[in-house]
Amino acid sequence: MSNPILKVTDLKVHFPVAGGVFSKKQVVKAVDGLNFEIMPGETFGLVGESGCGKSTTGRAIVKIYNPTEGKVEFDGEDITKIKGKELSQFRKNVQMIFQDPYASLNPRMTVGEIIREPMDIHNIYSTKKERENRVRELLEIVGLKPDHIRRYPHEFSGGQRQRIGIARTLALNPKFIVCDEPISALDVSIQAQVINLLENIQKKMDISYLFIAHDLSMVKHISDRIGVMYLGNMVEIGEADDVYNTPLHPYTQALLSAVPIPDPKVARQKKRIVLEGELPSPIDPPSGCVFRTRCPNATERCAKEKPKAVKVGNRSVACFLYE
Amino acid sequence: MEENKVSDITLSPELFEKLDDSEKNAEKIAYESSTYLQDAWKRFKQNKLALIGLIFLLIMLVLSIIVPIISPYTYDGQDLTLQHAGSSLQHLMGTDKFGRDMLVRIMCGGRISLAVGFAAAAISLVVGVVYGAISGYLGGKVDMVMMRIVDAMYSIPDMLYVIMVVVAMGANFVSIMIGVCLTFWMDMARQVRTQVMTLKEQEFSLAAFVLGAGKSRILFKHLIINSMGPIIVTVTMIVPRAIFYEAFLSFLGIGIAAPQASWGTLANDAKGLVSTYPMEVIWPVLAICLTMLSLNFIGDGLGDALDPKKK
Ligand SMILES: Nc1ncnc2c1ncn2[C@@H]1O[C@H](COP(=O)(O)OP(=O)(O)OP(=O)(O)O)[C@@H](O)[C@H]1O
Ligand code: SF4
Numbered sequence: 137m138s139n140p141i142l143k144v145t146d147l148k149v150h151f152p153v154a155g156g157v158f159s160k161k162q163v164v165k166a167v168d169g170l171n172f173e174i175m176p177g178e179t180f181g182l183v184g185e186s187g188c189g190k191s192t193t194g195r196a197i198v199k200i201y202n203p204t205e206g207k208v209e210f211d212g213e214d215i216t217k218i219k220g221k222e223l224s225q226f227r228k229n230v231q232m233i234f235q236d237p238y239a240s241l242n243p244r245m246t247v248g249e250i251i252r253e254p255m256d257i258h259n260i261y262s263t264k265k266e267r268e269n270r271v272r273e274l275l276e277i278v279g280l281k282p283d284h285i286r287r288y289p290h291e292f293s294g295g296q297r298q299r300i301g302i303a304r305t306l307a308l309n310p311k312f313i314v315c316d317e318p319i320s321a322l323d324v325s326i327q328a329q330v331i332n333l334l335e336n337i338q339k340k341m342d343i344s345y346l347f348i349a350h351d352l353s354m355v356k357h358i359s360d361r362i363g364v365m366y367l368g369n370m371v372e373i374g375e376a377d378d379v380y381n382t383p384l385h386p387y388t389q390a391l392l393s394a395v396p397i398p399d400p401k402v403a404r405q406k407k408r409i410v411l412e413g414e415l416p417s418p419i420d421p422p423s424g425c426v427f428r429t430r431c432p433n434a435t436e437r438c439a440k441e442k443p444k445a446v447k448v449g450n451r452s453v454a455c456f457l458y459e
Numbered sequence: 460m461e462e463n464k465v466s467d468i469t470l471s472p473e474l475f476e477k478l479d480d481s482e483k484n485a486e487k488i489a490y491e492s493s494t495y496l497q498d499a500w501k502r503f504k505q506n507k508l509a510l511i512g513l514i515f516l517l518i519m520l521v522l523s524i525i526v527p528i529i530s531p532y533t534y535d536g537q538d539l540t541l542q543h544a545g546s547s548l549q550h551l552m553g554t555d556k557f558g559r560d561m562l563v564r565i566m567c568g569g570r571i572s573l574a575v576g577f578a579a580a581a582i583s584l585v586v587g588v589v590y591g592a593i594s595g596y597l598g599g600k601v602d603m604v605m606m607r608i609v610d611a612m613y614s615i616p617d618m619l620y621v622i623m624v625v626v627a628m629g630a631n632f633v634s635i636m637i638g639v640c641l642t643f644w645m646d647m648a649r650q651v652r653t654q655v656m657t658l659k660e661q662e663f664s665l666a667a668f669v670l671g672a673g674k675s676r677i678l679f680k681h682l683i684i685n686s687m688g689p690i691i692v693t694v695t696m697i698v699p700r701a702i703f704y705e706a707f708l709s710f711l712g713i714g715i716a717a718p719q720a721s722w723g724t725l726a727n728d729a730k731g732l733v734s735t736y737p738m739e740v741i742w743p744v745l746a747i748c749l750t751m752l753s754l755n756f757i758g759d760g761l762g763d764a765l766d767p768k769k770k
């Protein structure tokens with residue numbers, strides 16, 4: 137087996153929050169001890185409810201946030217403290233596609249300038265002419281017309297803007313792209329097109345994706361493996377079909393039971409598990425297993441100890457039920 | 460190393476199959492092509508007051524440059540046989556107590572007043588934008604210290620600065636300008652800081668960061684450019700206030716020295732004559748009022764026109 141292209145070990149990202157004058161400093165434990173690996177050419181889907189720390193994980197990987205603890209290794213090299221040339225090389229290799237196509241393109245730059253910027257930054261190609269040709273080529277690859285080069289982002293629809301964003305990340309020929317809910321802001325009719333484009337690019341360029349979304353059924357379609365997050369923790373990792381068809385962790389089971397099933401026969405057989413209680417705050421997460429306040433199977437032990445991820449077949453589950 | 464050369468990796472169009480037409484046309488260009496500035500101008504023109512203000516200001520600018528050049532009179536040329544003359548064909552705005560041509564004096568005053576206004580705005584622009592952008596972008600402790608300094612300076616009344624500087628350096632163009640700028644750059648700095656703080660969290664700034672852009676590139680190409688609307692509006696608001704401060708100082712008698720005269724000095728000179736020769740006060744006061752009004756209209760118009768949310 138080959139080595140993982142990305143390896144995340146015990147990753148923690150905590151944000152300080154301003155408390156009152158007299159209260160002590162608090163932290164948001166946005167990500168609280170993640171472990172996972174992504175293989176070359178693989179798509180790893182990351183799912184979980186809003187606020188569980190998916191974006192924070194993605195942003196820590198591309199070094200927008202510095203980890204409070206833990207390691208992120210890319211191609212075997214710890215990237216949490218790299219600088220200068222190594223950082224610049226890392227930037228070329230690891231890119232990000234953002235959620236909001238309306239906010240992720242600078243409204244004062246033309247499409248040409250936007251896609252050319254990474255090449256300007258890294259001094260790829262010596263002449264302006266070469267860069268411009270490359271921009272046209274990239275526009276064609278993502279399915280836009282090369283003569284859109286002088287237009288401004290506001291002239292395009294959401295899907296087209298997302299394509300522009302994709303062209304921008306491709307300009308550096310990255311090996312790994314973090315896709316942070318790249319289609320959730322788009323019309324349903326356009327989502328499939330953008331997904332197809334991303335899959336096509338992956339096949340041709342052998343890129344690995346970390347694909348973030350909150351909809352498990354969509355992630356299943358595009359991912360090889362899936363990681364399920366809850367309140368800053370990874371609760372289950374496994375092959376996409378396995379996780380989808382036979383979820384092991386009580387949280388994954390609850391998440392999937394909420395998915396509407398098109399076939400009424402199957403739907404009747406499946407019992408709906410309704411999550412009880414509020415989502416706890418990441419400022420003050422529950423002791424022991426973070427899911428215990430909403431878990432139907434919780435025992436006393438779950439409040440005292442934090443479950444470690446255990447192997448069940450080729451699955452990894454963080455729950456005492458599987459020890 | 461081989462893999463370090465990104466440009467060598469072959470990602471060519473041949474690798475990709477063409478989209479079929481149905482997919483391509485699924486998303487058409489959503490809006491007409493027009494640049495940000497064209498849009499802004501279109502919206503600005505619709506605001507009639509702002510347009511009138513702009514036209515008045517331009518006429519004022521042109522006249523204050525041209526009139527002193529083409530007029531047969533100079534601003535300090537006295538004609539003691541023609542004191543306090545009313546409007547006539549020779550002297551369109553009449554003459555003052557030394558028989559000097561009022562039109563030329565008003566226009567020369569316009570040069571000084573407008574120069575003070577625009578120079579003060581230009582200096583506040585540069586200093587305020589740099590200071591505010593750095594403070595907002597770096598954030599944290601740096602921001603806190605930089606902003607506490609502004610707060611401390613802000614708590615002293617504006618006029619006090621101006622008067623202190625003018626008294627210390629002597630009343631001239633430069634000292635008045637420095638005094639005025641000491642207070643105005645802070646408005647700009649605060650405005651820019653607020654903008655930069657919100658913009659730096661936006662995804663396009665994060666995208667630039669992830670692409671490897673350096674601090675100055677992000678600051679200038681992404682953050683400041685996108686703050687242009689509020690910056691321009693603040694500038695147009697600084698100009699009339701600076702003109703007013705200068706006029707006020709001159710009116711108090713600590714402004715530009717005779718025989719040179721700004722609008723404030725002219726009003727001051729003639730203030731004893733309000734009941735006897737009212738026109739000698741009315742002309743400079745009218746010039747100040749109309750110019751400030753125009754600039755305020757322009758500022759309002761620009762505020763609406765440059766706001767990207769008003770489509
Ligand atoms: N810069 C920050 N400062 C403080 N708290 C933050 C910051 N960024 C995120 N958080 C908090 O961290 C938690 C995780 O946020 P994150 O954006 O990673 O969630 P998410 O899983 O991406 O959610 P969504 O599906 O809504 O995008 C949230 O409680 C959020 O409020
Ligand atoms: S460890 Fe306990 S609380 Fe947590 S998911 Fe398993 S059974 Fe539920």
Ligand SMILES: [Mg+2]
Nearest residue numbers: 190191192316
């Ligand atoms: Mg998110």
